[in-house]
Amino acid sequence: MPSVAVKLYSVYFKLILKHKLQTQIHSKTSSSAADAAFGVTSRPDEPSASANPSFSSSDGVATKDIHIDPLTSLSVRIFLPDSVLLLLNPSSSSPSLRRSSFNGNGGPHPTPVQPRRSSCDAGAYRGYHPDAASARSARKLPIILQFHGGAFVSGSNASSANDLFCRRIAKVMDVIVVAVGYRLAPESRYPAAFEDGLKVLNWLGKQANLAECRKSIGGGAAGGGERKGEARRRVVDAFGAASVEPWLAAHGDPSRCVLLGVSCGANIADYVARKAVEAGKLVEPVKVVAQVLMYPFFIGSIPTHSELKLANSYFYDKAMCMLAWRLFLPEDEFSLDHPAANPLIPGRAPPLKCMPPTLTVVAEHDWMRDRAIAYSEELRKVNVDAPVLEYKDTVHDFATLDMLIRTPQAQACAEDIAIWIKKYISLRGHEFSY
Numbered sequence: 372m373p374s375v376a377v378k379l380y381s382v383y384f385k386l387i388l389k390h391k392l393q394t395q396i397h398s399k400t401s402s403s404a405a406d407a408a409f410g411v412t413s414r415p416d417e418p419s420a421s422a423n424p425s426f427s428s429s430d431g432v433a434t435k436d437i438h439i440d441p442l443t444s445l446s447v448r449i450f451l452p453d454s455v456l457l458l459l460n461p462s463s464s465s466p467s468l469r470r471s472s473f474n475g476n477g478g479p480h481p482t483p484v485q486p487r488r489s490s491c492d493a494g495a496y497r498g499y500h501p502d503a504a505s506a507r508s509a510r511k512l513p514i515i516l517q518f519h520g521g522a523f524v525s526g527s528n529a530s531s532a533n534d535l536f537c538r539r540i541a542k543v544m545d546v547i548v549v550a551v552g553y554r555l556a557p558e559s560r561y562p563a564a565f566e567d568g569l570k571v572l573n574w575l576g577k578q579a580n581l582a583e584c585r586k587s588i589g590g591g592a593a594g595g596g597e598r599k600g601e602a603r604r605r606v607v608d609a610f611g612a613a614s615v616e617p618w619l620a621a622h623g624d625p626s627r628c629v630l631l632g633v634s635c636g637a638n639i640a641d642y643v644a645r646k647a648v649e650a651g652k653l654v655e656p657v658k659v660v661a662q663v664l665m666y667p668f669f670i671g672s673i674p675t676h677s678e679l680k681l682a683n684s685y686f687y688d689k690a691m692c693m694l695a696w697r698l699f700l701p702e703d704e705f706s707l708d709h710p711a712a713n714p715l716i717p718g719r720a721p722p723l724k725c726m727p728p729t730l731t732v733v734a735e736h737d738w739m740r741d742r743a744i745a746y747s748e749e750l751r752k753v754n755v756d757a758p759v760l761e762y763k764d765t766v767h768d769f770a771t772l773d774m775l776i777r778t779p780q781a782q783a784c785a786e787d788i789a790i791w792i793k794k795y796i797s798l799r800g801h802e803f804s805y
Contacts, residue, residue: 425496432451434449446551448549516643517549518550518553518632519633525555532771533771551639565642569642578619581614632662632663634668637667660728660795661730665784666732669739670692680738730791733762735763736765
C-alpha cells in the first residue's frame with residue numbers, strides 16, 4: 372500500500388484540485404473571447420523551472436523555450452543532453468573522447484569535447500546552423516515529443532516536476548526531449564490541446580526541412596566572391612531557413628521520433644500518433660517509431676473493474692476527473708465515449724493494426740488502469756508491439772508528480788521505458804528487448 376505521507380498528500384492534493392476545478396467552472400463564462408482564443412499554459416500557483424541554455428546544471432542538460440505559434444500560447448521547451456558535445460573526428464568513424472574518469476561499472480567515462488564559444492556566449496550553448504562542414508561532425512539524437520499531464524486543466528511543460536522528468540528522460544535515454552506547452556481548458560477546450568500536439572509534430576518536420584534547405588542551398592562552397600555569397604544567403608532566407616532552430620537542426624534526428632504522454636498527455640500522444648499514421652509520408656522527414664502512454668487519462672461509459680473498485684483512489688479520483696472532462700469537452704459534445712476519452716469506441720480510425728509500437732505504464736492503485744490495459748490488449752491482438760508495465764504499490768502520476776518524482780520507483784520507471792524505447796531508436800537495430 373502507498374505510504375502514509377502519500378495518503379496525506381493525496382487528500383491535500385484533491386482538496387486543492389477540487390477548488391481549482393470548481394473555481395474554473397464558475398468563472399469560465401466570464402472569460403473574454405480573446406483569452407479563450409489565446410489560451411493559458413500554466414497556472415499562477417504552480418512552481419516552474421526557468422530555462423537554462425547551458426550544460427552547467429548537475430545533470431548536464433541544457434534547456435530553452437520557444438514560442439512557436441504567434442496566434443496562440445503554444446510553446447515548446449527543448450532539453451538537450453551534453454552528450455551532443457561528443458564530436459566525431461573527421462578522420463575516424465569513432466567519437467573523439469578524452470578519458471578522464473571512470474564510471475560506476477569500472478569502465479572509462481568519456482568527457483565531452485567542449486565546443487568553441489565566443490565571449491558573448493556567457494556559458495550558454497547556442498548550437499550552430501548545420502552547414503555542410505558542421506553537419507558531418509554533429510551527433511544526431513532521437514527526438515521524444517513529450518506531453519505533460521494535469522487533466523487538461525493544469526500543468527505546464529515548464530513546471531518544476533515536468534522539467535525534472537524531462538531532464539531525466541533526456542539523460543537516461545540519450546535523446547532530445549521536446550516538451551509541449553499546449554493550451555489548457557477551460558480557456559481552450561477540445562480539440563485545442565490535440566491540435567497543438569499535431570502542430571508541434573508538423574513544426575518538427577518543418578524544422579528538419581529548413582535545416583536541409585540550408586545545407587543544400589547555403590552550405591556549398593564559398594567560391595564566387597562576397598557578392599555571390601550574399602546572393603546565396605538571400606536565397607536561403609527566402610526559403611525561411613534563417614528561422615531554423617539550431618539545436619534541433621544540428622543534433623535532432625526526426626526519423627527517430629517517439630511520442631511520450633503523461634496522464635492526459637497520453638491521450639494527446641495517442642491522437643498525434645493516429646494522425647501521423649493517417650498522414651503517412653506527408654509528415655516526413657518525421658517518423659513516429661513508437662509511443663509511450665503513462666497512466667493514460669482514458670474513460671468510458673461502461674465502467675471497468677478498476678473504475679468501480681478504485682473510484683476514490685489517490686490524487687486524481689474519478690469524481691475529479693469527471694469535473695476535468697466537463698471543463699475540457701465542449702458542452703454539446705460531452706460524452707464519456709468521446710473519441711478523446713475512449714480509445715476503443717467502434718469505427719475509430721485508423722485501424723489499430725496501423726498504430727506504432729505502444730508501451731503502456733500503469734499504477735496498481737489507479738482507477739484508470741484497466742482501460743489502459745484493455746487498449747494495450749487490443750493492440751496486441753492485431754500484432755502491435757504493446758507491452759504493459761505495471762508498478763505495484765503505486766498511484767496515478769507516481770513517476771511524474773512533484774512529491775514522488777525522486778522516488779526509486781520513478782527512477783526505475785524511466786529506466787524501464789528507456790530499455791523498451793531503445794529497440795526503436797537504436798541505429799544498430801532492435802538489439803534490446805524485454
